[in-house]
Amino acid sequence: MIMNILDIILEKRYGRELSDEQIAFFVKGVTDGSIPDYQISPLLMAIVLNGMSEREMTTLTLEMAKSGEVNDLSYLEGVPVDKHSTGGVGDKITPLLLPLLATYGIQSVKLSGRGLGYTGGTVDKFESIEGFNCQIAKKDFPELIKKTGMVISGQTPDLAPADKILYSLRDVTGTVDSIPLIASSIMSKKIAGGAKALVLDVTCGFGAFMKEESRARELSAAMIRIGEGAGIKTRAVITEMDQPLGNRIGNTLEMQEVYDTLCGKGQKDVEAVVIELAFQLVRLAGKGMDLDDSELRVDLLNRLTDGRALEEYRKLISSQGGVIDDDGSPRYVDYPFDTMHVNAIEDGYITNVRANLIGRASCTLGAGRFEKRDKIDFGAGIILGAKKGDKVKRGDVLCALCKGEKADLPDDRLYAAYDLASKAFEISPNPPKESDPIIAVLPKKPFGVK
Ligand code: URA
Numbered sequence: 001m002i003m004n005i006l007d008i009i010l011e012k013r014y015g016r017e018l019s020d021e022q023i024a025f026f027v028k029g030v031t032d033g034s035i036p037d038y039q040i041s042p043l044l045m046a047i048v049l050n051g052m053s054e055r056e057m058t059t060l061t062l063e064m065a066k067s068g069e070v071n072d073l074s075y076l077e078g079v080p081v082d083k084h085s086t087g088g089v090g091d092k093i094t095p096l097l098l099p100l101l102a103t104y105g106i107q108s109v110k111l112s113g114r115g116l117g118y119t120g121g122t123v124d125k126f127e128s129i130e131g132f133n134c135q136i137a138k139k140d141f142p143e144l145i146k147k148t149g150m151v152i153s154g155q156t157p158d159l160a161p162a163d164k165i166l167y168s169l170r171d172v173t174g175t176v177d178s179i180p181l182i183a184s185s186i187m188s189k190k191i192a193g194g195a196k197a198l199v200l201d202v203t204c205g206f207g208a209f210m211k212e213e214s215r216a217r218e219l220s221a222a223m224i225r226i227g228e229g230a231g232i233k234t235r236a237v238i239t240e241m242d243q244p245l246g247n248r249i250g251n252t253l254e255m256q257e258v259y260d261t262l263c264g265k266g267q268k269d270v271e272a273v274v275i276e277l278a279f280q281l282v283r284l285a286g287k288g289m290d291l292d293d294s295e296l297r298v299d300l301l302n303r304l305t306d307g308r309a310l311e312e313y314r315k316l317i318s319s320q321g322g323v324i325d326d327d328g329s330p331r332y333v334d335y336p337f338d339t340m341h342v343n344a345i346e347d348g349y350i351t352n353v354r355a356n357l358i359g360r361a362s363c364t365l366g367a368g369r370f371e372k373r374d375k376i377d378f379g380a381g382i383i384l385g386a387k388k389g390d391k392v393k394r395g396d397v398l399c400a401l402c403k404g405e406k407a408d409l410p411d412d413r414l415y416a417a418y419d420l421a422s423k424a425f426e427i428s429p430n431p432p433k434e435s436d437p438i439i440a441v442l443p444k445k446p447f448g449v450k
Pocket of ligand 1: 086087176181182183185186
């Protein structure tokens with residue numbers, strides 16, 4: 001049967017299921033440019049409004065994964081593992097996770113993105129280290145793996161190109177927030193990336209795509225189904241993203257926090273998230289089998305903080321051209337300069353530090369991009385002086401706003417950032433309910449239970 005895109009748009013507009021052939025036709029037309037944006041966009045909107053069945057979602061994902069090259073990671077020793085975060089503020093997990101996994105001999109190729117909007121990107125964070133090269137050609141991956149067991153690289157243009165086209169259209173057509181579209185976008189890149197075991201960090205709260213736990217669970221379940229269907233052992237960890245993760249937000253600032261964490265001076269929430277994600281991947285990779293679950297968690301924390309992961313981290317940085325100073329810490333392109341403080345205007349307990357506002361404030365200082373062509377100030381960002389549950393007195397520093405030592409920051413940007421950051425802190429006479437950075441791990445069945 002001859003297909004045409006108008007019929008496909010109408011099918012979805014009337015809430016009917018698309019056939020596998022229709023979805024394949026759509027993805028091919030997106031990739032080769034034969035379907036114009038003005039016809040892609042209404043189909044995306046119809047999917048947002050009418051949803052997709054499990055079968056449609058899986059087909060869409062697999063077709064998107066096949067729209068470019070699928071990586072062959074057979075040169076890795078053991079199970080190729082991967083992780084993905086649905087995005088957050090202060091999320092510095094990847095630079096901690098890879099070296100921690102390396103201490104167990106788990107090798108990983110991590111393809112990461114740049115930040116856009118108020119959530120930071122791992123590539124930008126690594127590029128705050130002087131000399132660090134994130135644009136690694138695929139042919140050079142095996143050599144780096146041989147040296148350190150790790151590669152961190154920007155996504156290559158041939159990785160799920162259909163997603164690149166769809167995502168940039170979704171960004172400007174109000175069609176980002178849709179579980180079938182988010183799940184297929186993320187999972188197409190993971191399948192094309194070549195992973196066989198995957199942990200998804202599904203963030204939930206003010207600073208995340210998923211504001212409610214029920215939506216985070218729905219997205220997790222959809223991605224797990226797609227992953228398992230594609231032969232990838234998949235786990236999802238739902239993590240809290242009401243307030244930023246850790247206490248530093250910005251590129252150099254976050255990499256400094258990574259270094260501190262690896263030196264045993266980290267924040268508890270960062271440690272908790274790294275340990276949980278690493279726990280899932282170590283188990284999926286079949287390592288640490290001589291330890292029971294609680295012993296493995298203790299072992300992970302020890303390796304993270306006693307210098308073993310730090311040694312692997314330094315190897316990773318050097319292997320990709322990054323400069324390590326004589327004191328053993330990375331050298332940064334620019335360093336944060338503390339320019340203004342937000343102070344508490346009353347006594348009380350911090351009941352929230354809204355991650356979305358802190359993320360926007362940090363971007364306004366220059367740490368992120370509002371548009372693709374914006375240049376980043378690597379030294380810009382925010383240091384939190386107080387987090388949820390802390391008791392503060394009037395006048396205490398809630399956060400410090402930083403710009404790079406080498407960068408210019410116009411006054412209007414500094415004041416706009418101050419305004420956003422000061423609105424982020426909620427203070428109450430009563431302490432908030434204690435919360436765990438790990439909300440849930442899915443699927444529920446523990447390891448080893450059939
Ligand atoms: N991250 C992605 O890669 N895709 C989405 O659609 C949302 C978050």
